[in-house]
Amino acid sequence: MELTDLSHDINEWFSGTGPLADIVVSSRIRLARNLAGHRFLSNCSVEEKAEILEKLKSVLMSLNLGDEVFYISVDKESELTRNVLVERHLISRHHAMATGPRGAVIARRESFTAMINEEDHLRLQVLKAGCQLAACAEQIDRIDTMIEERVEYAFSPRFGYLTACPTNLGTAIRVSVMLHMPALKLTGQIEKFLGAAKDMNLAVRGLFGEGTEAASDLYQLSNQVSLGVNEKGVVSEFENVIIPEIVEYEKTARKQLLAKQSDTLDDKIARAMALLQNAHLISSQEALFLLSHLRLGLNMHEHMGASTPAIERLCALHDDSGRDENDRLSIRTINRLFMLTLPAHLQLNYGKSLDVTHRDALRAQIIRDALHQQS
Amino acid sequence: MQCQICQKRTATIHLTEISEGVRTEMHICEQCAVEQGVAAHSQMSVNELLSHLLAVQPSDEEIFGPSEESVCPSCGFTLERLRKEGTLGCPLDYKVFEQALLPLIERAHGGKSNHCGKVPTKVPKDTKKFVELSQLRKQLEDAVRDEDYELAAKLRDKMKQFE
Numbered sequence: 001m002e003l004t005d006l007s008h009d010i011n012e013w014f015s016g017t018g019p020l021a022d023i024v025v026s027s028r029i030r031l032a033r034n035l036a037g038h039r040f041l042s043n044c045s046v047e048e049k050a051e052i053l054e055k056l057k058s059v060l061m062s063l064n065l066g067d068e069v070f071y072i073s074v075d076k077e078s079e080l081t082r083n084v085l086v087e088r089h090l091i092s093r094h095h096a097m098a099t100g101p102r103g104a105v106i107a108r109r110e111s112f113t114a115m116i117n118e119e120d121h122l123r124l125q126v127l128k129a130g131c132q133l134a135a136c137a138e139q140i141d142r143i144d145t146m147i148e149e150r151v152e153y154a155f156s157p158r159f160g161y162l163t164a165c166p167t168n169l170g171t172a173i174r175v176s177v178m179l180h181m182p183a184l185k186l187t188g189q190i191e192k193f194l195g196a197a198k199d200m201n202l203a204v205r206g207l208f209g210e211g212t213e214a215a216s217d218l219y220q221l222s223n224q225v226s227l228g229v230n231e232k233g234v235v236s237e238f239e240n241v242i243i244p245e246i247v248e249y250e251k252t253a254r255k256q257l258l259a260k261q262s263d264t265l266d267d268k269i270a271r272a273m274a275l276l277q278n279a280h281l282i283s284s285q286e287a288l289f290l291l292s293h294l295r296l297g298l299n300m301h302e303h304m305g306a307s308t309p310a311i312e313r314l315c316a317l318h319d320d321s322g323r324d325e326n327d328r329l330s331i332r333t334i335n336r337l338f339m340l341t342l343p344a345h346l347q348l349n350y351g352k353s354l355d356v357t358h359r360d361a362l363r364a365q366i367i368r369d370a371l372h373q374q375s
Numbered sequence: 376m377q378c379q380i381c382q383k384r385t386a387t388i389h390l391t392e393i394s395e396g397v398r399t400e401m402h403i404c405e406q407c408a409v410e411q412g413v414a415a416h417s418q419m420s421v422n423e424l425l426s427h428l429l430a431v432q433p434s435d436e437e438i439f440g441p442s443e444e445s446v447c448p449s450c451g452f453t454l455e456r457l458r459k460e461g462t463l464g465c466p467l468d469y470k471v472f473e474q475a476l477l478p479l480i481e482r483a484h485g486g487k488s489n490h491c492g493k494v495p496t497k498v499p500k501d502t503k504k505f506v507e508l509s510q511l512r513k514q515l516e517d518a519v520r521d522e523d524y525e526l527a528a529k530l531r532d533k534m535k536q537f538e
Binding site: 034036038039040041042043119141144145148149152153154155156157158159160161162164165166167169170171173198199200201224225226227228229230231 | 384385387404405450451452460461462463464465466469470476479480483484485486487488489490491492493494495496497498501502505506510513
């Protein structure tokens with residue numbers, strides 16, 4: 001299995017499907033685990049890291065994970081390959097940039113990844129499209145239980161699963177959802193969302209995790225408290241309290257845009273279409289920013305029945321990906337353009353390293369070709 | 376836990392004051408803390424949080440005395456390294472540096488310091504019992520908060536059986 005088998009398409013979790021998919025792009029749960037009898041990674045020799053890697057790799061590859069899995073030696077891969085894995089959210093930036101023996105076991109459909117020797121010995125993650133946290137929780141718990149039958153985890157009765165950083169202790173669970181919040185941004189209410197998240201003791205991060213900007217109006221919202229709570233409680237609070245409240249903010253802002261600021265909405269969508277259909281050089285940041293407005297227009301049409309002049313023109317665009325049965329531009333195509341025009345994807349799929357100007361030209365060409373006007 | 380001042384937002388700041396042998400606790404949200412002049416409005420990174428909390432903690436020597444105990448006997452780790460690196464050296468560090476780490480752990484986890492989630496199947500029975508008691512204690516707290524006294528009484532009886 002080669003990474004290029006995956007890099008020409010988007011992964012399932014980014015397919016634009018699933019419950020509440022017009023706002024909740026994806027759901028993710030990760031668990032951090034460490035082996036008993038070993039030091040934490042920052043204090044490990046290369047030999048000890050190699051021993052941990054070998055042990056966990058052999059356990060993971062022997063399990064029936066419900067999907068075909070493949071293994072990538074992250075430390076032996078090129079920077080480009082590592083960046084593609086980061087862009088697909090299969091490994092973290094920390095894992096890509098760390099040193100020493102490390103690897104990742106990845107399910108072919110990319111809904112599951114086990115990062116070995118990230119900040120902790122083992123970081124398991126399950127990703128699904130839309131709001132599917134309960135399904136993520138069930139799957140990750142099953143995999144974790146299978147692993148712990150074969151290894152001994154570092155565990156304390158008082159502090160639970162012991163992690164390299166005390167902020168991850170206890171359940172060592174991180175529940176997160178990726179949210180698309182363009183209307184709150186356009187109506188100048190994004191602070192309302194950030195304030196609500198803070199009041200609920202949640203962390204808000206950008207598209208690629210800690211320290212990254214919220215490109216394309218995508219925000220990752222996750223729990224911060226992992227000790228003194230149980231896994232079901234955290235997931236249930238997200239599904240029953242947090243997500244409904246945040247989703248309602250964005251829905252209200254979309255209704256407000258349509259009712260009171262439809263000129264603003266149309267202007268954003270029309271400008272995004274014009275630039276994306278005609279530009280010959282486009283940066284990754286600009287493409288993400290403009291594609292966000294197309295995603296908003298399509299979702300408002302599909303989920304709210306919105307029909308403005310710009311939305312009508314957007315919905316009339318032809319989609320030649322063969323994925324949409326009506327041959328109309330789909331969210332899947334928008335997401336595909338989004339991921340496949342990220343810098344590392346562009347270069348891996350083109351087959352060689354490209355400088356910024358060549359990348360911007362190739363990106364613009366791919367987007368122009370995909371968004372050509374229906375004849 | 377609700378803020379004791381506004382009774383609306385979640386309490387994220389937990390103050391303990393010991394004056395003339397009397398211990399008082401206060402659980403408040405950040406906004407009320409700023410309004411009351413108790414804390415500055417801030418969004419700290421994990422590293423800043425670690426440095427800040429460890430800076431106001433007694434030094435290793437003050438806690439353990441000028442002995443070898445300020446160094447983990449298993450991995451040689453010191454609190455100084457935690458300040459610099461933000462991660463611990465080995466699982467035993469949680470035991471060796473427990474007293475110094477507790478304020479940081481409680482701050483990071485909304486005042487909580489006892490695990491009440493999943494337990495590996497392989498751990499001894501005593502460990503399972505300890506965590507189950509923590510889980511019951513948390514359920515009891517939630518029941519009292521929700522004023523479900525019938526459930527609280529049942530949980531209390533269950534805890535008595537355990538003990």
